[in-house]
Amino acid sequence: MEGHMSxxxxxxxxxxxxxxxxxxxxxxxxxxxxxxEIEYIxxxxxxxxxxxxxxxxxxxxxESRLFPMQCKNITLSYVSEKDSGMYAAINKGFSMATGDIYxxxxxxxxxxxxxxxxxSRIFQAFxxxxxxxxxxxxxxxISRITKGKCLIYNQEWLKDGVYGRELYFVQQDSNFWRAGLxxxxxxxxxxxKLAGDYWLWTAFSRETPLYSINANVSCFRRTKNxxxxxxxxxxxxxxxxSLNMNTCHKILTTYLAIEPYLxxxxxxxxxxRLFGKQVYHLITENGDTWGxx
Numbered sequence: 312m313e314g315h316m317s318x319x320x321x322x323x324x325x326x327x328x329x330x331x332x333x334x335x336x337x338x339x340x341x342x343x344x345x346x347x348e349i350e351y352i353x354x355x356x357x358x359x360x361x362x363x364x365x366x367x368x369x370x371x372x373x374e375s376r377l378f379p380m381q382c383k384n385i386t387l388s389y390v391s392e393k394d395s396g397m398y399a400a401i402n403k404g405f406s407m408a409t410g411d412i413y414x415x416x417x418x419x420x421x422x423x424x425x426x427x428x429x430x431s432r433i434f435q436a437f438x439x440x441x442x443x444x445x446x447x448x449x450x451x452x453i454s455r456i457t458k459g460k461c462l463i464y465n466q467e468w469l470k471d472g473v474y475g476r477e478l479y480f481v482q483q484d485s486n487f488w489r490a491g492l493x494x495x496x497x498x499x500x501x502x503x504k505l506a507g508d509y510w511l512w513t514a515f516s517r518e519t520p521l522y523s524i525n526a527n528v529s530c531f532r533r534t535k536n537x538x539x540x541x542x543x544x545x546x547x548x549x550x551x552x553s554l555n556m557n558t559c560h561k562i563l564t565t566y567l568a569i570e571p572y573l574x575x576x577x578x579x580x581x582x583x584r585l586f587g588k589q590v591y592h593l594i595t596e597n598g599d600t601w602g603x604x
Contacts, residue, residue, distance in 0.1 A: 317383055318431045319348040321410030321490070325400035327356040329418035330365060332532065335454070337369050337387075339421035344381035345428030350410050354400040355391035362418075363391050382427070398507035402498040414487045419532040421450065426528045430487050433524065433594060441489045441519040443594070445528030447482035452534050461525040463591040468563075469516035472509065472553040476546075477563045481512045481521070484529040492518060505541065506548040513552070522592040 322340055326333060340351050353366050370387045372378045378385075388407070394400050401415050412434060416422060426445070433443060448459040464474060464481065474481050496514045499507040515521070562585055570578060 317346055317348060318412055318434060319350060319410035320412050320414070320427055320431075320487075321350045321352065321405070321408035323401055323404030323408070323413075323415040324351070324353045324418050325356070325397045325404065325415065326353060326358065326362055326418035328358045328360045328362060330358070330361040332419040333362055333365050334369075336416060336418050336421050337366070339423070340416070341369070341373075341378060341385060342381065342424065343422065343427040344425070345431055347382055347427055347431045348384045348410070349382060349386070349427070350408060351385065351387045352404040352407050353387070353389040354394070354404045355389060356396075356400055357391060357393040363389070395501055396504045398499040398503055399501045401507075402501065405493055405498065408490065411490055412487055413490055413493050416484055416529065419534060420484045420530060421532075422529050423448070423527050429524070429526055429528070434487075434489070437522075437594070440522050440594070441492045442515055443487050443522050443524055444481065445485040445487075445524050445526050447485040448527060448530045450530040450532045452532075456530055458527070461523055461593075463523045463593055464521050466516060466520050466590045466592070469512060469521060472513045472549070473563060474512070475506075475509045476549055476553065477567060481508070482531060483508045484531050486512075488515065503548060503552070505545045506552060509549055510552050520590075520592045522594050524594045 320343075324333075324336060324340075329336075337351070337353075340349060343349060355363055355366070366387075366389050369378075370389070373380075373385060373387055390403070394403065404415070405413060412430065429445075430443060434440065444462075444464075446459045446461050449457045451457075459482075462479060462482075468474060468478070469481070492515060495518055496511070499511050503510055512521075566581065566585060573581070
């Protein structure tokens with residue numbers, strides 16, 4: 312696209328005692344290649360291991376200009392102080408952000424090569440698109456990757472908080488959005504400790520559609536004792552966020568309970584009768600041309 316303006320990504324990483332994987336996470340940001348800038352903000356909650364030492368070493372590497380930068384510019388800043396949890400740290404990080412496109416990546420996850428270049432081209436090609444999600448793959452404790460798949464989301468069900476409750480998650484690590492959308496929402500209420508991203512996606516969906524892209528963007532690391540493994544506590548918080556189970560929740564919960572026992576023909580018939588026409592958004596690539604479905 313000729314004459315386009317270079318974009319700036321603001322990436323936030325919240326971390327507490329993340330020495331085991333934080334270097335991999337940082338490198339996945341630093342190694343992004345393309346015509347854009349990266350503003351990387353790490354918010355440490357007062358780690359007592361080598362986390363801050365590792366972050367500082369990367370900052371010095373940038374300042375010495377010894378790192379082989381493959382984009383227009385990278386800056387790294389960090390704060391280290393006690394906070395009230397992950398979402399408070401994320402809010403703090405984005406309050407410092409000055410970029411065009413926001414995202415956060417946790418301190419054991421990582422971005423895949425080419426992710427920022429792809430997202431930059433998409434946001435440039437579609438000025439009206441404010442929120443995009445790519446494919447989340449999975450990585451284990453020894454960095455073996457299992458490929459994920461492209462998920463699409465019914466926009467009305469997003470507003471109702473169906474995803475992450477009755478249906479699959481809106482995986483956080485592969486989400487990117489324009490700065491103005493975050494500023495409109497005003498951040499994540501700090502009382503949420505586990506399901507703040509669930510709250511955020513429902514808030515975003517009331518402002519703008521979510522566009523899925525069939526492209527590998529990031530990896531979520533599956534490890535023992537991570538916050539996301541406490542599903543009982545997560546579900547309890549989700550219940551608080553969506554206090555009133557609306558009609559959509561009730562119908563969908565009932566349907567999903569009986570669906571395994573139904574033939575495909577009956578499933579299709581009931582799906583159409585119960586839920587009507589579904590509205591999804593998918594950005595597709597055909598050669599060098601992008602289109603919206």
